[in-house]
Amino acid sequence: MKKFIYEMELVSAEVIKKDSFDIFLLAGGSDYRAYEILRIMKSEDVSINKILLFAFQERIQGIDTSDAYYNYLKIGFSNILPIHCSIKEPNSCLDGLISLESEILTAKKIALDISCFTKPFFFYLIKLFKERFKIHRITVFYTEPQSYLFPRGIFSSYRSSTGPLTILEIPGFTGYEARGDKRVLVILLGFDGDLSKEINEDISPSETLVVNGFPSYAPKFKDISLIANEKLTSDKDVQIIFSKANNPFDVFNLLESIKNKKHNDRPFINIAPLGTKPMALGVCLFALYYPEVRVVYPLPETYEKITTDNCWNSWRYLIPLNELR
């Protein structure tokens, strides 16, 4: 990874029309941005051999075909194969993917749109592609929302999830702790202040660092996240640092610098990617490069069906899985 000069581009018709993919993976969802990349690809006539749509039972329950979830049917691709699975169990998709193993192994170009995947799920998929299918390189797409939904004012009412929370290790990202060492927790801040507090208590680190997305998608977002997480950030021992909200490679470098700085203490590093998905992608790459690092995440009972509004920029990131050890 260190030798690799990263590639990230703003998606435009000019950029995307040169693409073609053997396999394209995306998550079904009711958010407006769920199928934005697919729409652009269709409009630019990008060739895709097979589209794997991850159909989460939790998102399909209780909706009918008029729901925005089914908008993918109107885009015009006919080669869409649903992979039935559950948000709560990322490896529930394993059997579906193993049945396509030969196609995956021979695919030269694989793309993953993370816009509507939950973070644990796309972490799982990326590791699965790297470790089990030995894929060397994937293209990751992400569409930024124009705004997030704040039902009762912007500073404390954003909820990406509802109901009870369980703090879990992301499957496959358990890390390994040298006993007796210091525990460091790095939290990439999101807007949902309950989550960071809960994770900090559950992990009980000797040191907590919080990373705020800056520059953020919109100027106010960086302030909202700090205020929403006031209980954690006001603690005297918590350090706040910044990293670009849409750049996974920036996050990777930041995490690496933290790791290097703390090298002498040999801490057990725990990371909670609660911020943007590109930032979480950076965490995923970092944890694949340094498998001793643990990634933790709060799994709610239910996710909100819609948390964002409209689309903003879309990004394309080239991920060299073979460089991640």
Place this chain on the structure above:
Amino acid sequence: MNDSYRNPFSGINAGTLDDQAILDYWCSPFAYRLFSEIKETDIYEDPNNIVLLGGRSTGKTMFLRYWSFPVQLKLANQNKDSKSRKIIDYFKEKKGLGFYIRIDGPILRSFNGSGIDSAKWNSIFTHYFELIVGRNYIEAIKKFYESDELNMVEVENHFIPEVKTILNAPQIVSLDELLKEFDSRIKEVDLFRGNVPFFKTDFIPSKGGFASQSLSFGIPKIAKKTISEFKESINFILLIDEYENYLEPQQRVINTLLRFSKNEIRFRIGMRLEGFRTFNMISEDDFIKEGREYRKAVFEDVLIKSKEYHNFLKEVSKKRLESVKIFKEKGKSDITEFLSKSEDLEKEALELVAKNPEKHFSHFKKSLKDSDIDAIKFKENPLLELLNILWVLRGIPANEVKAAMEDYLKGNTTGEKVKKYHMDYVDKYKLSLMFLLCSIYRKHKKYYSFNTFSFLSSGIVGNFIELCRRAFQYAEFENKDLLIKEWKIPKEQQTKAALDFSEAELQQINRIESYGGFIHKFINNIGNIFRDFHKDDKIRYPETNQFSTDIDNLTDQKFTDAMRAAIKWSVVQKKPTIQQPSPGKHLKDIYTINRIYSPSFQISYRTRGGYSVKLTASDIVKLMTEENVSSKNYLKQISDESENPNTSLNLFDYI
């Protein structure tokens, strides 16, 4: 000067404090006689296992960590009075070594799923747990050994060879290597947990797996046999924290250890109330029982009967205030100086009515004659005016009410009327009158003072610390000079802190791992019912904020489980003694909602006893499943039960 200030109440999680900070912030609960069930010497000496029960932030982690080896070692070093005295003698005097075991929730939850059956996960967890405990023992023994506290020959020629035999690791010759061996075996489990979601493979430990007890009981046995310093008088105490996070099969593994614990190995287990997921053991037909395998000590006493709890909170605050340079330098370590000792209700009432001092009279105008109003007015104290109204509404002539008030104000205590007047005002209704006054003026009650914060904390030390943290946060933000020059936090800022925290805690209920939705609805509904009791113009049941029910007889097990989860998370608190829900009624369990929710519902922060709202099984279901349940039926209970002929059968009928 500003640089020497930081919020003294930030950083409240004992799990994140280092060993020295545990010692610095330690306040002995024994010194304040907070527990009647255990005494200090029991920690290391009592042959029974002890389960420490309490809600979040009640100080269980602080307590368990204090008795752990690394913290006690620091203490022993600090207190070492002569060079000739060995550190191990300190532990011999204490009669024990404590080993703090905390396996965090995410790790425990990872021993599950991925296509591996429960029995296999159980074996893997047992293997892991044995390694974690075993490593703890070796680390402590290594510390003694490196400090020349132990006989080298005994350790090298007897202890290590016996342990390496159990480990099946013949190459090991030192304690360092033993530790590395433990680390490598633990890593083997961690790597398996990381890979199993992708490959669904079986766990095959490279040098064999460990069965229950093999290391957790095996190593102390070897230590006692081979090392003379351990032979007598030192017990091995396993201090297991956050037991409620252990999955049911994992609790069965530990429960089995409780049953078979030996004389030299005792368990001290910290958990939430209702934290046992099961009492079963590995063998399906066997179970553990209180009084046989363990006894319990409760860390969370909702009634806070003694003043000692308040003194304990003062001591906790003192240590935190003294950790901030500016407060230490100026000798400002008494929290009551910042918050004030207790509320001044008369002053609060005067401030409340300042803009419209007769609104409470106009509120009752249909039931009062003008001449009566003139007689019972006393503008210096609106609470007395409201009490006077109450007396007149109860049929006492206005001139007699006036006379009683005047006698009371003069300090005259002779005569039945004035005695009753004094009792009604001072002992019975004062706070209720304040709540009613707030309701009439449609203003929020203020929650401030050390006394109020102590009550709001509901016996949970962490709640008190968080209330203070928020109050200091507001004070720093809004008027730092007042805070660091006059050492005061205005009641408005304290109230904001209480309201914020109350709202945040209320919102958190939804996040409770199991039944969060049911519990959230229940608290919202019952809180609103209590609120309506506080708005009763005749204050027939003052400060009603408790309910009685029989949670074991609910129609559906899930509602019983939900109520138990509410207790586990200290959302609902069971009163420790059985009492009558109302005079003359059958005995039932009485519950309160955690007082931290009081500001959200604008209800009293005290629990006086007296009346309890009776909830049937169907009431519980309704309150847990429906939004905005009307309080009408519950208020009707008090109308129907009222034996006072002067009390109207309908609430608010005279308005």
